[in-house]
Amino acid sequence: MSRVGVLVLGPAGVGKTTFCNSLVNYMQQNSRRCNLINLDPAAEPRDYEFTIDIKDLISLDDCMDEMNLGPNGGLIYCFEYLLENLDWLDEEIGDYNDEFFIIDLPGQIELYNHYNLIPRLVNYLKYQLNINLCVSYLLESSFVIDESKFFSGCLSAMSAMILLELPHINILSKVDLVKNEYSKKKLKKFLNPDPLILNDDLNRTTNPKYHNLNNRISNLVDDFGMVQFLPLEAGNPDSVRVILSYIDDITQWSEGQEPKEPKDQIEIDDL
C-alpha cells in the first residue's frame, strides 16, 4: 500500500484552496487519481467535490452557534474535536489505498503557533494511516517582494518546517498579480534568493538599530538552506506541473528512495 499526501499550508487567503483545485484539475487531465481532503471546517464547496470533508464531522458555523465561540475559538474547538475523533478520519480514508491525497488546511496562525494540534494530526496521518506526507507552504508573491516581508514570510515557513518535520516545498503564489517590469524583476530575485544580499538591501532601508537583528535573521535563513521558492499561477498548468513534479520527487525521497534533483524548472518569464 502506498498513500501519498500533500498538506497545503500558508496564511489566510494566500490561495491554498485554489491551488488544491488546480492540482486536482491538472492530475485529472493527466489521468492521475487524486482525492481532496478538506480539513477547513469553514470551507465552502468549491470546484471539485471533497472525498473527505471535516464538515461531515463538525462545521465551524454549528460549533460557533452551539458553543457560543468566536471564529478562532471555534476553529480550535473543531480541531480538538477532530483529534478526539480520529477514528472518523481512519474510517473515511479506510480503503483508499495507493492514492494521492491533497489536504487543504485552514490558514489561521493560531492552529500552528499556540497549540500542538497540527503536529498531532500529522503524526496520526503519517504513522497510523501510513500516508507519506509532504508540505507545500504558500506565500503570496505580491506580499513578499519587499525584503522585510520576505524575511517575515521565510520565518513563518521555517516555523512550519520545524514544527512538522516533513519534506517541504515553498511556493510563491499569485505570480500573475505581479505585473510591472520592476516588480517582476524583483520577484525573480526572490524565487532564488540570496538571503545575505537581500539583507544588504534591507539594511539600506531600515533604521541602523535593527541591522544586527536583520543580519541574524538573514544568517538564519541562509543557514537553514531555504533558498528556493517555486512560482505558482493557479490558472497556469505549467506552474502546477512543475510543483507536482517536486511533490512527486520529495514524497519518493521521504519513502526512503534516493533523492533526485527535479528536472523540471520554470522561469517567471514563462508564466
Ligand SMILES: Nc1nc2c(ncn2[C@@H]2O[C@H](COP(=O)(O)OP(=O)(O)OP(=O)(O)O)[C@@H](O)[C@H]2O)c(=O)[nH]1
Ligand atoms: N490572480 C490570482 N488569484 C488567485 C490565485 N490563487 C488564488 N487566487 C485568489 O485569491 C483568493 C483567495 O484564494 P483561496 O484559494 O480561497 O485562498 P485560501 O488560502 O484557501 O484562503 P483561506 O482558506 O481563507 O485561508 C481568491 O479570490 C482566489 O481566486 C492566483 O494564482 N492568481
